[in-house]
Each structure stands twice: as C-alpha cells, then as structure tokens.
Amino acid sequence: MTIFLALILGAAFGAVLDRIGATNPNVAIRMLNLTNLNLAKTIILAIGVGSVLMFGGQMLGLVDVAHMSVKAAYAGVFVGGLLLGTGWAIAGYCPGTGVGAAASGRKDALFFIAGGLLGAAAYMVAYPSIKATGLLNAIAGGKVTLGTIPGAKYEGLTALPGDVLGIVLGLVFIAVAFLLPTNLRAGKAPAGAQATPAE
Amino acid sequence: MTLDWRIGGVALGLVFLLAVTLVKPIGVSTQFVILDGIIGDAVNAELVTKTEEGYTSTNAYLAKSNGKYAKNVANPLNYSFVFVVAMAIGAAVSAKLRGGIDKAERAVPEVWRANFGDSAAKRYGAAFIGGFIVLFGARLAGGCTSGHMMSGLMQTALSGYIFTLGAFAAAIPTAIYMYRKG
Numbered sequence: 001m002t003i004f005l006a007l008i009l010g011a012a013f014g015a016v017l018d019r020i021g022a023t024n025p026n027v028a029i030r031m032l033n034l035t036n037l038n039l040a041k042t043i044i045l046a047i048g049v050g051s052v053l054m055f056g057g058q059m060l061g062l063v064d065v066a067h068m069s070v071k072a073a074y075a076g077v078f079v080g081g082l083l084l085g086t087g088w089a090i091a092g093y094c095p096g097t098g099v100g101a102a103a104s105g106r107k108d109a110l111f112f113i114a115g116g117l118l119g120a121a122a123y124m125v126a127y128p129s130i131k132a133t134g135l136l137n138a139i140a141g142g143k144v145t146l147g148t149i150p151g152a153k154y155e156g157l158t159a160l161p162g163d164v165l166g167i168v169l170g171l172v173f174i175a176v177a178f179l180l181p182t183n184l185r186a187g188k189a190p191a192g193a194q195a196t197p198a199e
Numbered sequence: 200m201t202l203d204w205r206i207g208g209v210a211l212g213l214v215f216l217l218a219v220t221l222v223k224p225i226g227v228s229t230q231f232v233i234l235d236g237i238i239g240d241a242v243n244a245e246l247v248t249k250t251e252e253g254y255t256s257t258n259a260y261l262a263k264s265n266g267k268y269a270k271n272v273a274n275p276l277n278y279s280f281v282f283v284v285a286m287a288i289g290a291a292v293s294a295k296l297r298g299g300i301d302k303a304e305r306a307v308p309e310v311w312r313a314n315f316g317d318s319a320a321k322r323y324g325a326a327f328i329g330g331f332i333v334l335f336g337a338r339l340a341g342g343c344t345s346g347h348m349m350s351g352l353m354q355t356a357l358s359g360y361i362f363t364l365g366a367f368a369a370a371i372p373t374a375i376y377m378y379r380k381g
Contacts, residue, residue: 002222002278003276003278003281005221005222005278006222006278006279006281006282006285007281007285008285009214009217009218009221009222009225009282009285010281010282010283010284010285010286010288010289011285011286011288011289011292012214012217012289013214013218013225013282013286013289014285014286014287014288014289014290014291014292014293015289015290015292015293016207016210016211016214017211017286017289017290018289018290018293018294018297019201019202019207019210019293019297020201020202020204020207020208020210020211021201021202021207023290023294024201024308025308025310025311026308026309026310027201029308029310029311029374029378030310030378032370032371032373032374032375033371033374033375033377033378034371034374034375038201038204039204041204041208042202042204042207042208042211043208043211043348043349044208045204045205045208045209045211045212046207046208046209046210046211046212046215046349047212047215047348047349047352047353048208048212049208049209049212049213049216050212050213050215050216050219050349050353051352051353051354051355053212053213053216054216054219054220054353054354057216057220062220063219063220064220067219067220067222067223067224068219068224068354069223069224069350069354070351070354070356070358071341071342071346071347071351071356071358071359072341072358073356073357073358073361074341074358076339076340076341077340077341077347077358077361077362077365078340078361078362078364078365079336079339079340079365080335080336080337080338080339080340080341080362080365081336081340081347081361081362081363081364081365081366081368081369082336082365082366082368082369083332083333083335083336083339083340083369084332084333084336084337084340084343084344084362084365084366084369085336085365085366085367085368085369085370085371085373086332086336086369086370086373087328087329087330087331087332087333087334087336088329088333088344088366088370089329089369089370089371089373089374089377090325090328090329090332090373090377091325091326091328091329091330091333092308092310092311092329093326093329093330093333094333094337094343094344094345095227095228095231095333095334095337095343095344095345096227096228096283096286096343096344096345097344098330098333099227099283099286099287099290100286100287100289100290100291101290102287103287103288103290103291103294104290104291104293104294104295104299104300105291105294105299105300105305106300106304106305106308107305107306107319107323108305108306108307108308108311108319108322108323108326109326111323111324111326111327111330112326112327112329112330112333113330114327114330115326115327115328115329115330115331115332115333115334116231116330116331116333116334117231117234117235117238117330117334118330118331118334119231119330119331119332119333119334119335119336119338120228120231120232120235120334120335120337120338121235121239122331122335123232123260123334123335123338123339124232124235124258124260124261124338125258127258127259127260127263128259130339135339140357141357143356143358144356144357145354145355145356145357146355146356146357146360147355149355157357162355165355166354166355169355170353173352177204177208
C-alpha cells in the first residue's frame with residue numbers, strides 16, 4: 001500500500017514540479033536573480049496552503065499529528081543551506097528539480113545528478129570528521145517547532161499553541177505570495193528572456 | 200507553458216498536504232545517498248550487511264541511526280526511494296504531454312546561453328559542480344528544498360527557517376553575480 005502511495009504521490013509531485021516551471025533552470029535562475037519571482041510566489045503560496053490545511057486538518061482530527069516529521073536544528077543546517085544555495089544558483093537545479101529535469105530530457109541535469117551523487121558520496125566519507133567538529137550538535141532543542149503542537153512528539157520553541165500558530169503563519173505566507181512583486185529589480189528584464197509583455 | 204502561480208501554488212500545496220496526511224512529509228536528497236549506497240554495495244558487497252537487529256554498514260553515515268539508511272540500501276523498494284523514482288516518471292510524462300523541451304534548450308538553457316555562450320561542455324561542467332555542492336550541502340543540512348524548505352516551513356520547524364535563510368543568503372547573491380545579462 002505504501003509503495004502504491006509512493007507511486008501516486010511521487011508522480012503527482014513530479015508532474016506539478018514540471019508544470020510550475022521548477023524543473024526549468026531558466027525559471028529557477030530568474031527567481032534567484034530576482035528578475036521573475038513567479039516561482040517564489042508559487043512556492044510561498046504552496047507552503048501557506050499546505051500549512052493552513054495541515055494544521056486545520058489536525059485540529060479537526062482529519063490529519064494525524066504523528067505523521068509530522070521535524071528535522072533537527074544545528075549549525076550545519078545553516079552552513080549546508082549556504083552550500084546548497086550556491087550550487088542551486090550555479091546549476092539552476094536542486095535535488096528534486098534536477099531529477100525531474102533529467103527525466104524530462106535535459107542533458108545538463110544528468111551532469112547535475114552525477115555531481116550530486118559524487119557530492120553525497122563525499123559527504124558519506126567525510127561524515128565522521130564533520131561530526132567531530134560539532135557542526136551537527138543540536139541547537140535550540142534540535143527537533144523543535146516554533147509553537148507547541150498538541151499531541152506532537154516534538155517540543156515547541158515557545159509555549160504558543162503550535163497548531164494555531166501554524167495556521168496564522170500559513171496565512172502570512174499566503175499574504176506574502178500575493179504581495180510579493182513579480183520583479184524586484186525594476187528596469188531589468190528577466191535574464192535571457194524573449195520579449196514578452198509583462199502580465 | 201508554466202501554470203499561473205496561484206493555480207500552481209495551490210496544486211503544489213495540495214501535494215505536500217496529501218503526502219503528510221497519507222504517509223509523511225516529502226523529501227528527496229536522502230535518496231542520492233541511498234543510490235550511492237546501492238551502487239557501492241553492488242561494487243563491494245561488504246558495504247551493507249544484515250545483522251540480527253536489522254542492517255549496518257562499514258560506512259558510518261549509512262550505519263547511523265541504527266542502520267536506517269543501510270536498511271533502505273538493502274531494500275530499494277521502500278516508500279522514499281520509490282517516491283523519487285515516481286517523481287522522475289511524473290515529470291517526464293508531464294513534460295512530454297506539454298510538447299517536450301527543444302533540442303538546444305536540453306543541453307544549454309537559454310539563460311545560461313545569454314550569459315556564457317553556446318558551449319555545452321561549459322554548461323555540463325557547471326551543472327556537475329553545482330550538483331556536487333548542492334548534495335554535499337543538502338546532506339550536511341540534513342535535507343533540501345523539499346524536505347527542509349517546503350516540508351519544514353509548512354510544519355513550522357525551526358530547522359526549516361534556518362535552512363531557508365542560509366539557502367537564499369547564498370543563492371540570491373550568487374545568481375545576481377553570475378546571471379547579469381537579460
């Protein structure tokens with residue numbers, strides 16, 4: 001049953017990534033150089049919609065709190081984020097979109113995947129020495145959420161009700177998606193774009 | 200044709216919601232480690248071994264958390280690995296249905312071409328280096344854009360905010376510096 005769900009959910013995720021342009025490196029790069037933020041608006045709206053419905057579903061008893069999976073906070077999360085961001089800007093791909101792009105016929109994405117497999121292997125080899133630096137030691141309680149979610153196995157960073165906070169933050173994400181301008185660099189056309197009128 | 204962001208955003212949000220409702224939050228980058236493990240174990244069968252309690256590995260990373268990764272290397276037909284394979288199929292079918300990607304664009308995307316020219320070798324080299332940095336970073340962070348940013352922020356995870364801050368702090372200046380031409 002879970003394999004069946006993996007097939008359905010995975011295929012849906014891949015198809016949506018393709019349709020929102022996330023697997024297109026031009027779209028990703030124009031988001032990151034701030035000349036066309038449509039993909040950012042898409043992602044921010046998705047986080048907001050997901051958050052409101054997930055926490056709303058939990059409050060109504062429709063979504064099992066135990067399905068949540070919160071990752072640990074440690075200094076390496078920030079350092080790893082910096083590295084990922086650098087590579088994302090260079091290539092225009094992140095792990096999921098790179099795989100989707102390669103599958104849709106982009107040859108450069110195959111090289112991204114090959115580099116990724118080597119990078120992951122390098123981390124596997126370096127893991128004991130990275131662990132020894134303390135970069136992986138939990139900070140601020142490790143696996144924590146911003147508020148305290150009723151019934152969750154994770155601690156809250158604050159005592160605020162985590163489900164209500166999740167809905168409020170979700171609404172904030174939705175508002176930001178609508179308020180964010182499409183181009184943050186006035187006067188600069190999206191890099192490499194054909195001359196299409198602004199929406 | 201790219202979907203209107205309002206429709207695309209709701210669709211993407213619903214996929215993330217369905218995943219956490221039915222199984223667990225979406226994540227991708229761990230599967231690069233699992234595929235490395237599968238390849239490594241095919242070359243050297245000593246890499247992942249069965250124990251009385253489960254699986255372990257001569258590699259400390261695969262062996263961590265009671266051999267959680269080692270177990271998935273030994274059994275590739277697990278939810279997370281199949282999810283990523285299905286994701287590739289979904290993207291491929293969707294791209295095909297909207298007419299595919301043209302030949303020149305497949306090798307060198309237009310934004311790269313505008314800034315760095317037509318050389319496919321140059322683009323492939325950059326994509327390879329980018330991939331190396333992205334996956335090394337994702338493993339150090341313990342997740343990527345899917346697991347940390349999307350799933351993490353959606354669940355109000357502190358780690359999701361730390362990751363997102365780091366990722367954009369590096370990605371935006373790098374992209375502005377590298378891709379100047381319009």
